[in-house]
Amino acid sequence: MRTQLLVKICYFDAFSGISGDMTVGALVDAGADWRVLEDSLKSLELDARFRVEKTKRKGIAASKFHVEFAEQKKHRHLPHIDKIISGGSLSERAEQNALAIFRKLGEAEAKSHDIPIEKVHFHEVGAVDSICDIVGACVALDLLDVDEVYSSRINVGSGTVQTEHGVLPVPAPATAELLKDKPIYSAGPEAELTTPTGAAIVAALATGVGTLPPIRVLSQGFGAGDKDFAVQANVLRALIGERTAASEATTVAVLEANVDDSTPQVLGYAMERLLESGALDVTLAPVCMKKNRPATLISVIAPPAITDQLAGMLFQETTTLGVRIYYAERRVLERALTRVETQYGPIQIKHTENGNFSPEYEDCRNAARTHNVALRAVIAEAARVFRESRS
Secondary structure: OOOOOOOEEEEEEOEOEOOHHHHHHHHHHOOOOHHHHHHHHHOOOOOEEEEEEEEEEOOEEEEEEEEEEOOOOOOOOHHHHHHHHHOOOOOHHHHHHHHHHHHHHHHHHHHHHOOOHHHOOOOOOOOHHHHHHHHHHHHHHHHOOOOEEEEOOEEOEOOEEEEOOEEEEOOOHHHHHHOOOOOEEOOOOOOEOOOHHHHHHHHHHEEEEOOOOOEEEEEEEEEEOOOOOOOOOOEEEEEEEEEOOOOEEEEEEEEEEEEOOOOHHHHHHHHHHHHHOOOOEEEEEEEEOHHHOEEEEEEEEEOHHHHHHHHHHHHHHOOOOOOEEEEEEEEEOOEEEEEEEEOOEEEEEEEEOOOOEEEOHHHHHHHHHHHOOOHHHHHHHHHHHHHHHHO
């Protein structure tokens, strides 16, 4: 199995949201070469000036990225922005990432306003500073040799925000569309903490959103936002590190319900439906409730993105009147699948770097039925062949 030790990771800790300028500031603060980055931005020929200011937010030292330019045309279409980016002196990876981010933005804006993407006017997003924010972030990631981008759960803020379309709720429609199926929350000041630009960076580049993956930290940087809030540091943290062989950590949702008036058939069917709908695991355990009533505790482990769907299924398929939902960290070893050829046919083996392995149940079950032999015989044969292939 291929080692992951040399994979370079950037993890954005968006506890106070994420925006384009915060992203650039955090990456410069984490070690991206500012002079090279500045030259790349100048190659866009947008008649703009750039600087990074050292500042503090609630006592945390951070870098604030500034773009300064004369008043220019604000409305741009996607082909115009693509031409600006492609005309710059950027690496192929930085250019492709920047184009992908703007494509994500265009799709979100088009859906939010129910218009074709070709007719989308990139007003705030298409302004010079936003183009430089996105290109700057992509160049900085390239300068840091980042292979994979991850993000924490994203604090989007609350309240309203003034836009060219008028006053909109936070998160703005385009931001919410970009972060669809990703874990978000609201905490802290009543303000827009995550902008469409920041959301687009995560939507286009992030491999995962949730718990910090196992890494050996090489550097960290903080990018400052415009405001200095009284309740929390308005910064985005970027952690740069190399992937380690430690167990993978992910955030999962845990759904629980106590049921004391249902039949085993109904509960068994509910378990099947939950697993078919994407639950990672479902367990049924006997419990004793108030007034000494025997009952069943239904526990569901699921990806956070489908929490609402599975909660609705619990209400639909069982008699529960309430579901408890909380989030937990799940650690799993990195796994791989290897197919071995046995006398009963091919069997997939799931295995880890520390030597643990297990023949896949469905493969063994099908082989046992096909050859009319005991399931345990197929499992033993698959395990034997796999051990011999590793010796």
